Amino acid sequence: MRNWSSSLTTLDFSIVALYLALTLGWGAWHARKASENTESFFAAGRTLPWWLAGTSIAATTFAADTPLAIAGLVATDGIAGNWFWWADVLPVVIGTFMVSHLWRRSRVLTDNEITELRYGGRPAAALRLFRALYFGVLRNAIVMGWVNLAMLKVISLALGLDESESGMVLAGLFALTVGYTLLAGLLGVVLTDFLQFGLALSGSILLAVFAVSDFGGLSQLLDGITQSQGLEGNTRVLDLIPSPADGEAFWAFLAYVGVKSWSSGNTEGNGYIAQRILATRSERDARLASLWYAIAHFALRPWPWILVGLVALARFPGLEDPEAGYVMVMLDVLPSGLRGILLAAMLAAFMSTIDTQLNWGASYLTHDVYARFINPNASQQRLIWFARVSVIGLAAIGSAATLGMDSVAGAWKLLATIGAGTGLIGLLRWLWWRINAWTEIAVMTASLVGANFVAVFTDIAFPFSLVVVVGFSIPIAFMVMWLTSPEDASVLRVFYERVRPAGAWAPVAIQTEIPLRRIGLRPWLDVGSATIGIYAAIAAVGWLLFGKLAWGLAASGISAALLFYAVRGAAGRDGEHKASAARQTG
Numbered sequence: 001m002r003n004w005s006s007s008l009t010t011l012d013f014s015i016v017a018l019y020l021a022l023t024l025g026w027g028a029w030h031a032r033k034a035s036e037n038t039e040s041f042f043a044a045g046r047t048l049p050w051w052l053a054g055t056s057i058a059a060t061t062f063a064a065d066t067p068l069a070i071a072g073l074v075a076t077d078g079i080a081g082n083w084f085w086w087a088d089v090l091p092v093v094i095g096t097f098m099v100s101h102l103w104r105r106s107r108v109l110t111d112n113e114i115t116e117l118r119y120g121g122r123p124a125a126a127l128r129l130f131r132a133l134y135f136g137v138l139r140n141a142i143v144m145g146w147v148n149l150a151m152l153k154v155i156s157l158a159l160g161l162d163e164s165e166s167g168m169v170l171a172g173l174f175a176l177t178v179g180y181t182l183l184a185g186l187l188g189v190v191l192t193d194f195l196q197f198g199l200a201l202s203g204s205i206l207l208a209v210f211a212v213s214d215f216g217g218l219s220q221l222l223d224g225i226t227q228s229q230g231l232e233g234n235t236r237v238l239d240l241i242p243s244p245a246d247g248e249a250f251w252a253f254l255a256y257v258g259v260k261s262w263s264s265g266n267t268e269g270n271g272y273i274a275q276r277i278l279a280t281r282s283e284r285d286a287r288l289a290s291l292w293y294a295i296a297h298f299a300l301r302p303w304p305w306i307l308v309g310l311v312a313l314a315r316f317p318g319l320e321d322p323e324a325g326y327v328m329v330m331l332d333v334l335p336s337g338l339r340g341i342l343l344a345a346m347l348a349a350f351m352s353t354i355d356t357q358l359n360w361g362a363s364y365l366t367h368d369v370y371a372r373f374i375n376p377n378a379s380q381q382r383l384i385w386f387a388r389v390s391v392i393g394l395a396a397i398g399s400a401a402t403l404g405m406d407s408v409a410g411a412w413k414l415l416a417t418i419g420a421g422t423g424l425i426g427l428l429r430w431l432w433w434r435i436n437a438w439t440e441i442a443v444m445t446a447s448l449v450g451a452n453f454v455a456v457f458t459d460i461a462f463p464f465s466l467v468v469v470v471g472f473s474i475p476i477a478f479m480v481m482w483l484t485s486p487e488d489a490s491v492l493r494v495f496y497e498r499v500r501p502a503g504a505w506a507p508v509a510i511q512t513e514i515p516l517r518r519i520g521l522r523p524w525l526d527v528g529s530a531t532i533g534i535y536a537a538i539a540a541v542g543w544l545l546f547g548k549l550a551w552g553l554a555a556s557g558i559s560a561a562l563l564f565y566a567v568r569g570a571a572g573r574d575g576e577h578k579a580s581a582a583r584q585t586g
Helices: 010-029 038-046 050-061 065-077 079-086 089-106 111-118 121-159 163-215 218-238 248-263 272-278 283-300 302-315 322-333 339-374 380-402 408-418 422-431 437-457 464-483 489-499 506-512 522-545 549-571 576-585
Strands: none
Touching: 010 339, 038 163, 038 272, 038 339, 038 380, 050 163, 050 272, 050 283, 050 339, 065 079, 065 121, 065 302, 065 322, 065 339, 079 248, 079 302, 079 408, 079 522, 089 111, 089 248, 089 272, 089 283, 089 422, 089 489, 089 522, 089 549, 111 121, 111 272, 111 339, 111 489, 121 163, 121 322, 121 339, 121 380, 121 408, 121 437, 163 218, 163 302, 163 322, 163 339, 163 380, 218 302, 248 422, 248 464, 272 283, 272 339, 283 522, 283 549, 302 322, 302 522, 339 380, 408 437, 408 464, 422 437, 422 464, 437 464, 489 506, 522 549
C-alpha cells in the first residue's frame, strides 16, 4: 500500500494550497455584504435561486465522513446497508411538496423561530430555547464531531502522520473553515458550497473510475468479492434489497423503510435544509431547491462511493476499521498528479459541511437565544458580533466532541435513535391544528429517554432499537396532546393567516374566514412520483453497472418520466408561486 506522504508532488501541494487560498479569499470578498444585518448573515438576503440553494444542501450532506461511512456500511452490510439513509427519500420528498413552500411563506429567520409562531405562551418559549440549545449545540456538536473524525482518518492515512500530528493538521483546516465562515455569512458559504460540491463529486467519480480500472474492471471486481467473501457472501454484498432468507438484514431493511423513514427522518426539512429554503427568493424556488437536493443526494452521488466501498471490501477484507477502506483505496490506486485534486476534494467535502453547521448553529444561538431571551433590543451590529462569537464557540465544542467518537456510522445511528418519533410530529404541526407545544416537548423527551434506556438496559441492536423507541415515544406524544389544551385561538389564527397551510385546519379557517385549503391529490402524486423516480434511478445505475442492461434501461425510463412529472409539480403549474410573490411584495 502506498503512502501519499512520500509521493505528493509540488503540483499536488500547489493545488491544495490554491484551493484553500481561494476559499478564504471568497469569504473575505463577501464579508461586507454579510455584515449588513442578520438577514444577510443567516439568510443571504432571501435571494437564493433554487439550483444554488439545493446544491448547497447537497454539499452539506457530502462531508469527508460520508464516503467513509458508506464504505463501512458496504463492508458490514453490503449494498443493502445503504437503506439506512436511502429510506430518507420519502421524508425529504414529503418535505418538498408539503412543507418547503410553507417555510418560505412564514418569513421567519430561523426554522426554530416557527416554534413561537405556531405555538404560544411559556411552553412555546421553553420549547424554542430547548430546541436552540439541543439542535444548535448538542446535535450540531455530534455532527461536527463525526465529520472531524472522518477527516482525521483521511489525514492520518494519507499523510502517514500519528494521531497528534494529524490533529494539528486538522486544527489548521478547521481554523481556516471557521475563518471564512466568520467572514462570509450564508451567501459566501452557499457559493463556496457550490464550488465544493462540484469538486467533491468530481473527485469521488474520478476515484471510482480509477479504483475499478485498477482492479481490472467490474467483472474482475465481482470475482474478487467472490474470492474474499465466498459465493453466498457475494450475493449478500451485491443485493440491492436483502432477501427474506437473509433474516436480520431483511428485517433491518423493513425497519428502515417501514419505520425510520417517517418517524426519524427529516419530514419537514428543518435545520440547515430549512435555512437554505428560507433564503430562497420564492416558494417555487423553495420547492425546486428541496427536490433538486433529493435527486442530487440520493440518486446522483451514491454509486461512486459504493463502487469504491466494494473495491475496498475485495482488496482489504477483514479490516478492523472498515471505514478506513475508502482512504486505503485512494492511497493504492491514484496516479501521481491526481492526489492533490483528490485531497482537495476531500477538504471541500469536509469544509462544506463544517461551514454550514457553524453558520446554522450560530443562527440559533444569536436569533433564538441571545436576541429572544437575553438582549431583545440588541442592534444589528451587536447581533453580528454575537453571531461571530457563536461560530467560534461552536467550533470549540465541535472539536471537543471529536474526542469521544470512534465510528462515523455509529454516530449516524445514535442521532437517528434519539430522534425516533420526532419526524411524524414535526410534519403534523404543519398539517393539523390540534398539535400543540406539549406534543413536541413530549415526543422529544420520550425519544431521548427511550433511546438511552434501550442502550443502557437492553441488548437490542440498531435499527430494532429505533422501532422500540418509536413505539414508546409516539403514543406518549399523542397522549400528552389529548391531555393538554389546544393552542390559543389567537396564536393559531396568526399562524394560519401568515402561512396558509393546507390540511386539517377547519376550526381555524372558520374563525379567520379564510377558505380552507385541502391538500388534494396532486401533492401526493408528486410525492409518489418523486419517491419512486429516485428509487428507480438508484436501481437503474446499479443494474447498468452490474450488467442487467434491460432492467437498467427500463428503470431509467421510469425514473425520467416520474421525475419529470415531479419537477413540473414542484415548479407550480397553477401559478401558485406568482400569487405568493404578489402577496409578499404587496
